[in-house]
Amino acid sequence: MAVPIDVTTGPGGPPDAGATSSGRSIEGRSLGQIAWLRLRRDKVAIGGGVIVVILILVAIIGPHVVANPDVYHSNLVDPTVLRPTGSFGGISIAHPLGVEPQTGRDVLARIVVGTQYSLLIAFLATALSVIIGTFFGIIAGYFGGWVDAVIARTMDVFLAFPLLLFALALANVIPYSAFGLSGNTLKIAVMVFVIGFFAWPYLGRIIRGQTLSLREREFVDAARSLGARGPYILFRELLPNLVAPILVYATLLIPANILFEAALDYLGVGLYVPTPTWGQMLSIAVTNQYWQIDPWYMIMPGLAIFITVMAFNLFGDGLRDALDPKTR
């Protein structure tokens, strides 16, 4: 016997299919939204992120706003001891972070312009590492077998490479212009190559590990059963799932690259004089013994490196916690 369905039409029309009692619809949250919410709650990571954004803004806009970093002010330096005449390294309204010993050049301007080079080289080197590392990591993880073995041994070779010695040797051999580039552009390219080209195994191993676990998942089998072949699976199925670890470890690779770039500058492998870079300022402070005469000149670039590296590390840690709480 059929029971008549009593359809009542109330004043609001037919009832909505998925309506809750409060009248809002339930929406599923995507992975990105969940991660963002978790990140938002992590105050330290947000702090780091804000500093990172500020640094990027400083690198882009700063050099146009500050004074000329190459102008000498010999009147601000005591000629007998070559120390800035003002206290705290010559801090004043015109020179908020003081002046350089012996030359009187504005420290704030030099640090701001140095930010530009540090971030540029670190980002480009990281991008290079990410591209190479992801590519070989995915291939090694997915195909396994001899492909994996070959790539894994290649990674070992790269990790064993005496990178610092190579960088120092290369610096003395590179001429002023080569490969169509010259001057600082060439030097930046060389530094990006040295820093980025040899760091890919770090990311490659992680991606390989992630790929190894991912390829056993059902969605890969499903795609394969639908007729998908290697490249499609690699770049359409696996890669989107790897974005999270790539992002996290890229963010953590950047501060390591900043430190390495500063070290190379300190050792004299850096950009041409008088380009200001943080590592070079530290080198000048040490070789000329200025750290004993005017410790502020050493503290400023040291602080810049410290703050930048810490901000990226904090943000990267927070990002990792947000995207993959299992690793907490």
Next chain:
Amino acid sequence: MKRRGTIATATAAALAALVVTACSSGGTSSTTGTGSSGNNTSANFFNKGLTQVMNPSTHKGGTVTYESHAAPDSFDGGNTYYAWVLNFSRLYEMAMFTYKSCPGQCGLTLVPRLATDMGTASADGKTWTFHIQSGVKYENGSTVTASDVKYAIERTYDRSVMANGPTYYQAILTDPTYPGPYKDKSPNKMGLTAIDVPNATTLVFHLQAAFPDLPYVLAFPSTAPVPPASDTGANYQLHPLATGPYKFQTYQLNKQLTLVPNTAWSASTDPQAKQLASKIVMNLNVNQANVDNLLLTNQAQVDAAGVGVGPAAQAKIETNSTYKANAVNPINGFARFVYIDTKVAPFTNLHCREAVEYAANKTTLQDAWGGPIAGGQIASTVNPPNIIGFSKFDLYNALSQPNGDVSDAKTQLQQCGQPNGFSTTMGYRNDNPQETAAATALQASLQQVGIKLTLKGFAGGTYYTSFCGDPAYVHSHSLGLCAGGWGADWPDGYGFLDELSNGNAIASTGNTNIEELNDSVINNLFAKANTETGAARTAIWAQVDHQIMADAGILPEVYQKSLIYVPTSATNVFVQTYYGMLDYLAIGASSGS
């Protein structure tokens, strides 16, 4: 989380460290206690050692300790070109001539040492006769003969064994192709025909052309006698046979040298030297900051390199009146400058060169070299003031407008057809921090008139052989400017200016006439000088200097000075004006036996 806690603690610690550093940085530290005010009332006062002897004493005994931030090119007198080794080697080797051991201008006087007198020249100046003392003995008791002096000179002809040192003998004496004693096939290895030894105490030199400065050349330690039987070539530096007041006791290569008194030495044959200390120790390859600290704390007596303290010690000395009273600030005889190559465009035009001369900011250059005390005096001439024949003039307002004369520079740019400036490249030694700083300072000051400098750094070891000293390289890479420095081989104008500016000094490698001046006015002045003597000859050097500046071939930066610290434990200390550093023949220890 544990990690964040660690980060917070670390940050707090870092901030605390900053605060502590801030409290101890800057400012001057004045001493209380002894209360010496750094003027004539105390036993020593600043720069006393320029005109008087500091800490005079006849105390015999004790150890004098030398510290050096590097190692010598060689302790063998025939194989060295370092100024401090030329000074120090006099302790164990007697050359034919030496400079008088006295403070002030008197130190520029050449006096005979192994020789008996200043030598006699023939009428045409091409033959010189010298006699050596008859009673001088080596440390092993055997007597020095004139053939030992000839042998010592012969050794310098073989550059494959004796790679360092000047090459004057080949340029001045006849028989320039002599291959050196190690390839000499004649008996007794006396094959150099340019020198005759008629008897055991006489030497006769045959010159290609008249050369009045020959005694100066013989002041180099390459004339210290070497017995042929004892010569071990490049290893002779490990124990050269001593003729001076001290002899080698032990020498650990690149680490430490110990000298003890030479019992075979006789003070009557060697009035310029003293034998006071009972031991002399030199430590090599000591970090410069450590050298400075050892001197300031009286644990060592002398910084062997003789070019002064580093910037940190300089600041300490300048701000502490006790230290300052023990310091001395001589002109060390080196001039620092920039060559402007007359064969590289646009410097082929005199007015473009003059634009550089006017535009350079001399104050920032002086600061780059270390400021007016440890760096030097702003220079307006090529000759520094301690050269015989120096005359002061200023063609480009270097002294009256030390921050640069931008308006005159711009006028010169108009006249050379480059009113908006031009671009060029500058070579410099990038392993020398002061030269790097000076190049950077010049780049900044030329930028103000529109001259864009690209800086190219080279390693110091090959700078003169392969880069700035190689005209082919300079031309192919358009190095319009090259940094340089020069110390006189002997204190008259010839010794300073000839290699720098004579047209015939341009060489294809190791070139020192880097501005490639081939001005017949200058060349003729040099030729004329070799036919004159005395005051007439001296007057020519000022004319050469003036012409080099009028040609704007060289941009002078500073007459270099050194800030030398003299610990109170060192006695009989004064500045030897030719060497521009302390006289190492005179120094003793204040105590000990």
